[in-house]
Amino acid sequence: MKALRFIGNELKLEEVAVPAVAGEALVRVIRSGICNTDVEIVRGYNGFSGTIGHEFVGVVEECADAPELVGKRVVGEINAGCGVCEQCVKVDSRHCPHRTVLGIDRRDGAHAEYLTLPARNLFVVPDNVSDDQAIFTEPLAAAYGILEQVTLDDKMRVAVIGDGKLGLLCAMSLAPQNKNISIIGKHKEKIAVAEAHHVKGILLEDVDEAMHRTFDVVIESSGSDAGFETALDLLKPRGKMVLKSTFNGRACIEMWRIVVDEITVVGSRCGRFAPALELLAQGNIRVESMISAEYPLEKGVEAMRKATEKGVLKVVLKM
Amino acid sequence: MKALRFIGNELKLEEVAVPAVAGEALVRVIRSGICNTDVEIVRGYNGFSGTIGHEFVGVVEECADAPELVGKRVVGEINAGCGVCEQCVKVDSRHCPHRTVLGIDRRDGAHAEYLTLPARNLFVVPDNVSDDQAIFTEPLAAAYGILEQVTLDDKMRVAVIGDGKLGLLCAMSLAPQNKNISIIGKHKEKIAVAEAHHVKGILLEDVDEAMHRTFDVVIESSGSDAGFETALDLLKPRGKMVLKSTFNGRACIEMWRIVVDEITVVGSRCGRFAPALELLAQGNIRVESMISAEYPLEKGVEAMRKATEKGVLKVVLKM
Numbered sequence: 342m343k344a345l346r347f348i349g350n351e352l353k354l355e356e357v358a359v360p361a362v363a364g365e366a367l368v369r370v371i372r373s374g375i376c377n378t379d380v381e382i383v384r385g386y387n388g389f390s391g392t393i394g395h396e397f398v399g400v401v402e403e404c405a406d407a408p409e410l411v412g413k414r415v416v417g418e419i420n421a422g423c424g425v426c427e428q429c430v431k432v433d434s435r436h437c438p439h440r441t442v443l444g445i446d447r448r449d450g451a452h453a454e455y456l457t458l459p460a461r462n463l464f465v466v467p468d469n470v471s472d473d474q475a476i477f478t479e480p481l482a483a484a485y486g487i488l489e490q491v492t493l494d495d496k497m498r499v500a501v502i503g504d505g506k507l508g509l510l511c512a513m514s515l516a517p518q519n520k521n522i523s524i525i526g527k528h529k530e531k532i533a534v535a536e537a538h539h540v541k542g543i544l545l546e547d548v549d550e551a552m553h554r555t556f557d558v559v560i561e562s563s564g565s566d567a568g569f570e571t572a573l574d575l576l577k578p579r580g581k582m583v584l585k586s587t588f589n590g591r592a593c594i595e596m597w598r599i600v601v602d603e604i605t606v607v608g609s610r611c612g613r614f615a616p617a618l619e620l621l622a623q624g625n626i627r628v629e630s631m632i633s634a635e636y637p638l639e640k641g642v643e644a645m646r647k648a649t650e651k652g653v654l655k656v657v658l659k660m
Numbered sequence: 661m662k663a664l665r666f667i668g669n670e671l672k673l674e675e676v677a678v679p680a681v682a683g684e685a686l687v688r689v690i691r692s693g694i695c696n697t698d699v700e701i702v703r704g705y706n707g708f709s710g711t712i713g714h715e716f717v718g719v720v721e722e723c724a725d726a727p728e729l730v731g732k733r734v735v736g737e738i739n740a741g742c743g744v745c746e747q748c749v750k751v752d753s754r755h756c757p758h759r760t761v762l763g764i765d766r767r768d769g770a771h772a773e774y775l776t777l778p779a780r781n782l783f784v785v786p787d788n789v790s791d792d793q794a795i796f797t798e799p800l801a802a803a804y805g806i807l808e809q810v811t812l813d814d815k816m817r818v819a820v821i822g823d824g825k826l827g828l829l830c831a832m833s834l835a836p837q838n839k840n841i842s843i844i845g846k847h848k849e850k851i852a853v854a855e856a857h858h859v860k861g862i863l864l865e866d867v868d869e870a871m872h873r874t875f876d877v878v879i880e881s882s883g884s885d886a887g888f889e890t891a892l893d894l895l896k897p898r899g900k901m902v903l904k905s906t907f908n909g910r911a912c913i914e915m916w917r918i919v920v921d922e923i924t925v926v927g928s929r930c931g932r933f934a935p936a937l938e939l940l941a942q943g944n945i946r947v948e949s950m951i952s953a954e955y956p957l958e959k960g961v962e963a964m965r966k967a968t969e970k971g972v973l974k975v976v977l978k979m
Binding site: 386428432433436438490554569578579584585586587590591592593594595596597599600601602603604605606607608609610 | 923
């Protein structure tokens with residue numbers, strides 16, 4: 342089968358064997374989405390080597406553990422816990438210290454014709470959710486999962502910093518919970534995607550001192566030191582910053598500001614798939630408006646290059 | 661009167677006028693304590709210029725607003741809010757955006773024979789709390805105030821990083837709430853102060869991988885990038901880091917670890933004085949065991965130098 346692999350510091354399309362099932366489900370991938378994390382991996386994040394990609398929709402071809410899934414259209418939770426440690430059994434397998442992560446950590450990923458995942462990681466996609474929408478399940482879960490970590494109400498002023506894919510999904514998925522949500526970014530055309538979902542768009546260049554110390558919650562999804570500092574500027578004392586982006590390397594931050602203003606910083610990575618699929622099935626969030634380009638898997642290297650271009654949102658691979 | 665002042669980038673003892681009362685209370689300072697923040701200010705933190713010092717005990721000499729305080733022995737909340745803004749009226753004057761802060765921000769401080777503070781900032785010291793104990797009210801309030809931001813129970817494993825004054829006060833004041841509290845530092849003799857208060861002492865060099873990911877709450881009071889990283893090492897996924905120290909400049913941090921492990925970082929600056937005075941009055945915390953040296957105010961410059969010496973904890977000035 343074909344797979345887009347990052348091996349020996351080089352990204353290339355390779356012909357490899359269909360993965361052995363080994364007690365897991367075999368999924369034929371229909372489509373996959375390129376995430377910023379894929380781009381960061383190719384820049385060295387996490388020292389990953391193998392097939393990249395973790396956003397996908399596919400059809401189950403083999404599944405000994407749950408034969409009823411065979412033939413079903415599914416998406417998949419990307420963290421595969423060991424299933425036996427205390428964290429897996431008692432707390433949350435997404436934080437299992439031995440976990441592998443699809444296309445991110447010691448597990449071949451989704452930019453390929455086939456992948457395997459444990460049956461318990463798979464979620465059947467409702468019929469009214471299209472393939473193009475379903476590939477957004479994982480990032481939408483990550484965005485929507487913020488609500489499990491931070492309480493939002495309509496009195497709160499909320500800002501999302503960053504108009505990339507994750508920032509847009511945060512703003513779009515939280516807008517039904519809060520009518521005072523703003524998105525701050527550098528790109529008018531990206532901000533417009535969120536504005537179509539009742540989010541107030543603000544260009545970064547228009548952020549001024551009058552906005553400082555006026556937000557209760559700021560979601561930092563720009564993944565830059567500057568975004569972190571802007572978040573500190575905007576937050577009220579004792580405000581909450583939700584930190585969403587993973588990127589390679591160190592950020593150099595005036596940490597004393599967190600102490601002086603008694604800010605709470607909430608690290609937020611993954612969300613649950615079931616609520617995200619429900620949100621997609623309700624049809625209020627038009628995630629597919631974020632697709633900028635589609636490529637066949639064969640042109641995966643070119644697609645990855647496209648994903649880093651200015652103004653480009655989601656790039657999709659078709660198998 | 662004599663005052664220890666940081667003016668034009670130079671620390672010196674000066675003869676200045678007794679401050680004008682201007683609607684506030686005039687307090688004759690008996691003793692003051694040197695805090696790391698004083699040392700940071702002399703290194704440039706906050707761009708402060710004036711009389712330094714914010715930990716004190718004194719006697720009220722004039723107080724038009726509350727004449728019953730005259731003659732009373734008091735300590736003082738260091739943040740003086742404007743008293744009229746929304747933050748002061750509805751939320752917390754300690755976070756007033758217009759506030760001055762004793763010896764830290766546009767308000768002459770406590771390393772002097774006299775100071776002024778609004779009457780509402782003063783707290784009468786119980787008779788069974790000595791002068792030497794009373795000067796610890798402010799830092800003890802800052803340590804003990806953690807309990808208003810983070811819930812601790814006996815099942816949780818808690819570590820304090822840093823065996824300086826603030827770290828010791830955190831460990832000593834939280835020990836009655838949690839039997840699993842450890843303090844991690846570089847100095848056996850400092851750690852011993854906390855060990856006398858039922859805290860487990862761990863030398864930093866003995867922290868190994870077996871301790872990684874085993875703590876529910878880590879209080880970072882070392883004020884160093886390395887301390888922050890150690891805190892991330894020690895925390896379980898979804899654990900809480902309480903950030904206590906203010907220091908000048910930027911910290912360079914692997915922020916992605918906060919996201920991946922979904923850590924919550926809680927900035928924590930000030931606490932309330934009343935519970936801290938109550939704690940001192942109960943007599944279970946022997947804060948005075950942290951006093952390393954006493955100097956007359958006249959030798960304030962020398963005392964500040966002493967405060968930066970290896971192995972030295974609290975240095976006290978006597979007026």
